[in-house]
Amino acid sequence: MRLILRNLGFYLLAFWASITLNFVLPRFMPGDPVSRMFAQAQGTMQPDQIAQLRTLFGLDDRPLWEQYVSYVKSVFTGDLGISITRFPTPVSEVIGSQIGWTLLLGGVALVIAAVVGNLLGIVAAWRRGGVLDSAFPPLLIFVGSFPYFWLAMGALYLFGVSLGWFPLRHAYDVGLTPGFNGEFLANAATHLVLPALTMVLVSIGGWMLGMRNTMIATAAEDYITMAEAKGLSPSRIMFRYAARNALLPSVTNFGMALGFVVGGALLTEVVFAYPGIGYQLLMAVQGLDYPLMQGIFLTITAAVLLANFLVDLVYVRLDPRVRVR
């Protein structure tokens, strides 16, 4: 319990540091939202409109420290302000409408990649030199080292345009109304396949190799030999004795990755026109939309810290050594 409390204190400090950075960093960028918008319009907006937009957005001209105080206040009250690139939609609504798709896409891809990758790693290490061990790691690393954009475009053309197996875009078909019914869920699932599959393809190699390498080290331990000597079944030794101990670094990685899922998958969203936080963040950065940027960064920060905290908790349970210290 004391350990958890100590961790909690650390997390609070980290949270404060990161929300402060979230506030400061965007303000180091040159320009302001209205002149960005003007630059992006490239001649289709009249200069007179600049002053008009400033009036409309009610841009913050207060000194930085005052903005900071009200920012910290807003973080705790949950009122993140109004987005500028999506004016007049509140930031919480912009994030709220996208985060579900981001979590679905990122979560599904991460879970599949981590679970399948780890299992492949376990089996590969257990049957060292076997077909799985010699063929898979180089193959997966080969696929994983393609530029993601290229791989995703290739998959889109092959499975979407040429073969027509999967839809080309969006989270569900035009004309469907979201709801928890079979038709909609099935449709959303088919739309999820290509984006998730490409994300799994590029990340699975890392999971497999990581697991395989720790697993090899664990498999050489004396207690494995001991277990074999006791005549336990190979699968029991593989999973309960070797894999369980080799799993720890993977759990850490999983926690980290889980936190970052919230940041969205920009390239996937761009190629498959999938809704999500990644593209929204890009737009916010390009448009210097401080409120939206702060909102998204805050969500990511909170998610990463939360995921880490959960991993810490899981660790306490998984690894008795942590409890002793």
Add this chain to the structure above:
Amino acid sequence: MAPSRIPSRRPRAVLRAVTATAAAALVLSACTGGGAGSSGAGDTSGNQLLTIPREDLATFTRNFNPLSPQAAPMTKEAVYEPLVVHSMADAKDTPWLATKWEQAKDGKSLTFTLREGVKWSDGKPLTADDVVYTFQLRKKVLGGLEYLDKVTAADAHTVKFSFNKPFSPGFFEIAGQSIMPKHVWSKVKDPAKFTNPNPVGTGPYTKLERFQAQSYELGRNPDYWQPAKQQIAGIRMLAFSGNDSANVAFTNGEVDWTQSFIPDIEKSFVAKDKKHNHYWFPPAGAMINWQLNTTKAPFNDPAVRKALSMAIDRDQITKVAMNGYAEPADCTGLARTYDKWRDKDLAASCAWTTYDTDAAAKALDAAGYKESGGKRTLKNGKPFTLDISVGSASSDWISVANIIKQNLAKVGITATVKTPDWGAVVSSYEQGTFDSGIVWSNNGATPYEYFRGVMSTVMVKPVGEKATENYHRFGDKKADKLIDAFAAAADESEQAEQIDGLQELYDKDAPVVPLFTGPEWGAYTDTRFTGWPTEKNPYATLGNRNSSTILVLTSLKPVKG
């Protein structure tokens, strides 16, 4: 050791669940995959929806507030309408909600006569009060319109705009304003932040049939004032997060009308179906300039600016960097949209926009920037170098800058192309700290805005103070007089005189180095709809988000059977 079982079992359980889901997804996709996503392709039932992609919006927000710069697409094109529609393609004004308008002799007022029988989509009639209210609201929410003293309704169908000075360019701003219903907006508490989810407008397509984050549909306005022109059943907007995914949909025949950039359009789009796939890039955009910071030596010398202008190969720039989609500039600086204002004799006689490396070298020699060993030096003995800034997102303009760099090397000047983010570039423009840069210009209905933006002293801000136009900080008092006289002139022949004078000054001063007229993008397929604007019938541009879009929407006819 009870807990020890949990971690070893969980992976297997999870794996089973995951494989089951994945298998289910694959099976489902086998059933529905083929038909999915191909909505609309090949539909010629007569009720097909005009499908338009937005490559720059990954998701839509249900915001149909015409005062908002982030209003959903089609708010100002299909839901709300202006008094007069101006088309950049043929520079014509089409009477719309107003049937006629008259400028007072002293240029200090404008009177519009409203069309009879126009109704809002909720059945109420459009009156002069709506127009008066619209302008009050706009001034309150957005400010601006400083020349506008007051707006009054003379009777139910006549609106008078009184100015505090003679100001003819005000016509385009006033005539182009989307008119909003007073009976709806006067009840709104905070019009600036109102998202207007169920819009009431006078336009042809006002009925929001369905709205989702990545697509929405607008249906016919049952009370439209020209029902004969409501041939298409409705408009469907699709959201895309970039050109690539939008272009896939377009080349696949799933959308009708796009404005996203398609590289090598002849091969990647037209060749797929020569009969139906078309594009038209009229030079209706703004003049794109290479601006030189005139607060810095040697760019404060017009002879140098002209010499640099002669050193660059505009044909190569438009052919190579702009894919042949743009047209080279001449020394009047006027974009092609302003052809009727152009002083053709002047354009034919002046030479500083014609590519001539030898003449450029001689001019630089004469101006006192000597060359030795292939490198030119400034008057203070330092090497003649300059930076060209372009935002990193504009790949075509970066190519433009690179061609300029190569051209300048031939006359012994070393240029460096700098491509940070647009935000950083624009910030250096605003503060006046840049050397040179590729920049857009004001694109108004007349050349007034262009000349004001490049030559008026009124807009010149000292270095370090934020400028919103005239980043290159060049002003000429003589130009001010002509620009003011233009704004005060009541009729076009008088205005033409001022513009002639401005062109002469432009030719003398070379305030910026004009490069090319930007194209207005647009491509379409006529498998489902016909009646598109073309080079032979240029009633509008092929842009689906500008002032002439409404003309296209009311001209298209569905293909039946």
